[in-house]
Amino acid sequence: MEERPFSDISYEQYLNEERLMGSRCKKCGALFVPPRSICVSCYSSDMEWVEVKGEARLAAFTCISVGPPFMIAEGYDRKHPYCSGVVELEEGARVDARIEGVDANKPEDIKVGMPLKVKFLHRGEGDSLKTYLAFLPM
């Protein structure tokens, strides 16, 4: 398992397995979520997989009324907006994620800085199974 390449495909596979994984540079210690295969701090390619805890803080968000086709297919529209956000992991890295468990019709109640925990949203079945990274308020 730990042989997987440090790629976006591996990142998504791990999400399917309910694990939020990143890469850490063995030379300088920099952490990357999603993983990078080349360290952008020291240019080393000597990486190791790291699982992060999935505890985070909301860094930025938006409540989207006009979404892309795959979100419309899930039932979101002008009356039923959804929330996407950027979260800062306890370990320091930042990831893009869906924000669940909030009322996207009341964006005033969603606060930058609020504590969150990870949730893996599975959609579809078989070959079309897809897991979205999401976070919920603690």
Place this chain on the structure above:
Amino acid sequence: MQKKRKLGRGVAVVGAGMSKFAMFKDKDSKDLFGEAFREMIASVDKGFDPGEIDALYLGNFTNDFFVHQGHWGPIISDLIGLAPKPATRTEGACASSALAFREGVFAIASGFYDIVLAAGVEDMSKRTTEEVAEGLALATVPYEGRVGFTFPGVFGALATAYFAKYGATREDLMNITIKSHSNAPLNPKAQFPFSIRDMMNAKIESAKKKGKPVPYWEDEKSFLRDTAANPVVAWPMHLYDCCPISDGAACMLLVGEEIAKNFTDDPLYVIGIGQGSGRGLHACDDLTYFEATRHAAKEAYGMSGLKPEDIQFSEVHDCFSIAELIHIEDLGFFKPGEGHKAVAEGLTRRDGPMPINTSGGLKCKGHPVGATGVGQLFEVWKQLRGEAGERQVPKKDLRIGAAHNLGGTGGTCTLTILERR
């Protein structure tokens, strides 16, 4: 330590043209480019033979998607009688033609060419709004699109980070919208040449005509707060925070500095040209500025030897209201966190000390993405030559103007500084 950048040979702008920007059912890229090209020829004060153009650099983001036709370099080169001379297409999302301008400058600065056409074109309106959104989303960072971020969504998220850090609110963004709409009626090429007050009156008239209840708003801000008139797109971005879908074209004639006076007694000189790239929401240094814009500014100011306070007016990429706010800080016109106060005080109005987007900006002038970069420089050309008519910046001795262009969600940013000597 960054090396001081300089051109191997000076480059001047001696002509410029731009089509009207709007949604055109009956005009395509060639029609619009023809309009811009004819205006450019007429703008060359001493006249010139278009057969002398050595090469074309053409910005186009994704006509491939919008009209199912790619490879626009040779199509436009043929349109204007340039073929078989070379045409090169540049792609940097909404900054595509700023890159064309930059490549044109480098081609002349290298000494290889003497006369180059830098241009841009985009034809977006032949698709539905949903399809255009999908086309534009091709330029987000992949991790963003996967979790449902749209273009307005990314900028909405940046706005929440900015609000949280600096205490600004939607009311501050409304000041930007109202300011841009106050310039637009003075620009005959603008897609929406209307003030917010004009739009309010139009809605009232339309309600009266249809016998519907007549809406009432106390002032422009109460209109913008009304979600029936100004619905949410991606909170806190509402309809009036977002630029429209547009078609259009623009072009500029660039020549080696030493031959510029053969074309006009009044050329503009390219004194600063900078570009940067960004890394997306998850990897950028901070969510309250665009690192690509800051890098572009560093390059352009470094090359010109100028400071932000030397720039007398600027076109700034306002695809969304929050983008203008962040960029006027990134470009150094105002300190980080103080842009919203400057806007509220009217400092960025046309008659203020630092006029921003006298053209009406992308919000009102329109945003045919691949044409926008050169379209912004067209406004700088008009202003510096004193040809901006009613929207002329009321400053004595207008000499230095800039245009800032952003592509994608901050992936490609440029700053170009022009000088009239």
